[in-house]
Amino acid sequence: MPIAASFDRHCIDVPISRITPLRPMTPALKATAKYRQIATSVQEIGLVEPLVIFPSANGSYLLLDGHIRFDVLRIRQALTVRCITATDDEAHT
8 A cells, every 4th residue: 555645745935924823923932042043043044944834725824833933934024935735734633
């Protein structure tokens, strides 16, 4: 029996306005060292690891992984973001 891939093989650039985060970005999380480290990395190097998204029925995308990276890019007013598309919405499993 063949094994199905969990992700599309190709990254895509998606308008940031079409991505819906599944978790809120709280002030407490924004105050963490991890948040500051990721924010600095995105500022200095750019996006190293693409976000993981899942397509919704309405043409938008659910953000499965990369909430801090997404928030940093949103604050920096990025128009698009590099993403990997999941073939299964595993956010609820």
